[in-house]
């Protein structure tokens with residue numbers, strides 16, 4: 369029989385052993401639980417404006433002065449079903465209040481089914497800016513005929529059994545991921561624009577944005593802007609990186625030397641660390657997706673069938689595309705935008721928190737959470 373004291377010692381021993389193994393095998397865990405990190409957390413919680421966990425100054429540029437006399441060729445894009453109306457209203461009202469009431473960028477709604485009159489009337493009532501509603505061409509949305517449905521449905525079944533998120537039986541989520549990866553920017557209503565801001569239902573914007581992020585992208589030659597970065601679920605992308613490596617081998621001339629590979633890979637491209645930008649928020653240059661490099665990249669991935677035989681998401685596909693095919697200084701972290709899409713949120717720090725009159729709290733800030741990939745992004749510039 370063990371005495372209670374021995375029991376306590378044994379449990380302590382197991383916990384410390386586990387901590388030691390995790391620290392060695394998972395750098396993010398080690399980083400998050402290191403003593404200096406933890407005490408830093410205590411110290412920084414004493415004041416909102418005295419947080420030492422700042423993004424490096426080297427890529428943090430100040431918000432431009434508001435200029436509403438000049439506009440970019442841009443639209444706010446929302447892919448939605450009629451049933452998303454409630455969440456769309458919430459997102460759109462905030463877009464208007466925090467930003468677009470002042471800047472008046474047009475909205476483009478896309479759906480593979482016609483939008484209902486109620487949907488159209490409701491969203492049009494929320495803005496003075498132009499609103500357009502587009503029907504997605506059949507072939508841009510539905511599973512292509514060359515996909516082997518027997519193989520695809522077997523893969524969906526296996527993922528459902530293994531409880532993979534969105535792994536389930538319906539191809540609907542997969543159609544959406546493929547459309548967002550390679551088709552939305554070719555829609556006739558979107559084709560006329562260069563820049564877009566992707567907005568999903570039920571998101572939250574916490575801060576006023578007093579400058580035009582599209583003009584920021586344009587004036588600084590940026591191609592992809594994000595707010596949250598995190599690792600993808602491994603079960604959804606078993607062969608994605610092998611396909612990417614094949615693409616690199618076949619098209620070395622399309623991969624610039626100063627790209628953002630260190631964000632994607634910890635071993636110089638051998639393996640994928642699964643870091644990606646969370647694409648439910650994107651402010652980006654659609655011409656980049658329309659370029660020869662990304663078009664070839666998308667076609668390579670699409671022909672591998674991974675959108676249906678696995679469950680490749682548009683987030684890793686866009687992220688790998690942008691990080692691999694653009695020089696790293698063409699990516700942009702929107703450090704002054706406070707944003708939430710369940711279950712994560714980020715909140716600007718210090719001066720930008722005040723400047724944006726933000727109402728998020730820092731307790732839930734994802735930037736330097738142990739699961740965040742932002743530190744890997746920072747390291748490329750720090």
Ligand SMILES: Nc1nc2c(ncn2[C@@H]2O[C@H](COP(=O)(O)OP(=O)(O)O)[C@@H](O)[C@H]2O)c(=O)[nH]1
Nearest residue numbers: 447448449452478479480540544567568569648
């Ligand atoms: N038209 C249409 N939009 C969809 C469909 N499925 C998802 N979406 C949209 O695609 C985006 C991502 O879907 P969402 O359900 O938010 O996925 P999650 O953020 O990964 O949980 C949102 O803008 C949805 O409104 C669909 O079947 N049809």
Ligand SMILES: [Mg+2]
Nearest residue numbers: 568569648709
């Ligand atoms: Mg969503």
